Amino acid sequence: MTTHPETGDDAGVYRTLLESTQAIPWRIDWASARFTYIGPQIERVLGWPQDSWKTVEDWAMRIHAEDRQKTVDFCVSQSQQGTDHEADYRALTADGDYVWIRDVVHVIRRADGSVDCLVGFMFDISERKRAEDKILQLQKELEALSYRDPLTGIANRRMFDRILDVEWGKARALGAPLSLVMVDIDYFKQYNDRYGHPQGDACLKEVARVLDRAAARTRDLCARLGGEEFALVLPATDEAAALAVAARCARRLAQAALPHAGSAVADIVTCSMGVATIVPGSQDQPAGLVEVADTRLYRAKAAGRNRIAGSAG
Incomplete structure (x- = not known):
């Protein structure tokens, strides 16, 4: 050599x-x-x-x-x-x-x-x-944080929008149903007024935990959209199954029995929910599903709160 x-x-x-x-x-x-x-x-x-x-x-x-x-x-x-x-x-x-x-x-x-x-x-x-590896890891951690609600730790609105788009595309390609449950804590302003914002934050965390565990499948998503409003994205789920998930959320929240002396419907924290389901067609858009679920959520609230509204009521 x-x-x-x-x-x-x-x-x-x-x-x-x-x-x-x-x-x-x-x-x-x-x-x-x-x-x-x-x-x-x-x-x-x-x-x-x-x-x-x-x-x-x-x-x-x-x-x-x-x-x-x-x-x-x-x-x-x-x-x-x-x-x-x-x-x-x-x-x-x-x-x-x-x-x-x-x-x-x-x-x-x-x-x-x-x-x-x-x-x-x-x-x-x-x-x-x-x-470089450390920087990439930090970037991944920051990206993960950018999709998480800082208070509750569940997905935020940004993640909700992204996952809804992804699952919408899958549902349209497969001709499968996609369900959305919109959730709103009843009389949450009164809860904050009575117990204070720190306790209100604790309430939001507990509600998020209950909802996240109720949407138990790997692809199910529980997100906090802002304030006291949450959403569940349920892929490959028809309306009957989505209503069952919503009922499970209500049942587990009742079991948590968070006191709410300021509520007009119960002495514990409750939620109103709107459920919507679609098999997306080529002309449909995710915003349409959100609008229907929102409309049904407000119907549940107008009917007295602490209830679930689907296509039948």
């Missing part, structure tokens, strides 16, 4: 420059697929002896198994086309760990255009990757 990339009077100068960098320089002869040079920095970074890097196979087998095939295929393809390229991958260390590497590759071609050799630098980008 050649220990330096140049010959002649300048060999020592080139070698000193190359070997004083943090990056790891290397050269591969294209015809033989053998390393003709790799910097001694490789041993410090990955632990493999400098003279153990003999062929492209040595490089490939020291790539993490999950990254190996796609990295090798990409680099070979780009090199065959004579295209300079970069590749990020996890390189295995001699002690069984891995280091994130960015390989920057330059293709050297002969006068006739054929590939003569590949030269490049390997950079240890582990710290950068850790920072």
Whole structure:
């Protein structure tokens, strides 16, 4: 294995420059697929002896198994086309760990255009990757928070709108029913006036917990739309099943027995609900379903509250 990339009077100068960098320089002869040079920095970074890097196979087998095939295929393809390229991958260390590497590759071609050799630098980008991963995790956490109601922890209006659109598309494609239950806490202003806003917040949290548990299937969504208004999105659910879910919500809220001395319909916290169901057609829109459920919710409130209104009443 050649220990330096140049010959002649300048060999020592080139070698000193190359070997004083943090990056790891290397050269591969294209015809033989053998390393003709790799910097001694490789041993410090990955632990493999400098003279153990003999062929492209040595490089490939020291790539993490999950990254190996796609990295090798990409680099070979780009090199065959004579295209300079970069590749990020996890390189295995001699002690069984891995280091994130960015390989920057330059293709050297002969006068006739054929590939003569590949030269490049390997950079240890582990710290950068850790920072990037942390940023991505923070972004995911922030995105998750942006879809959550900060008080109750359930989905917010933004998530409700997004999920309703998604489930609407699925229901229309499959010809399946989609149900929506709009929920409003009865006499909540009076509750706040009597017990104070901190207790009102506690009430909202408990109602959210009850509703969320009542909508128990994985795809069911419970969201707080604002104030004391909530909604349940129930995919693949006909009206009878949606009315049963609403009744379960009312029953469990009654079991929670949150005192409400300011209510005109009961001595505990109750809710009014409007239920709407549709098998979406090509001309229908989600806003139409929301409007119907809202209309039925206000019908329930006008009829005396603490009740559920569907298509029949």
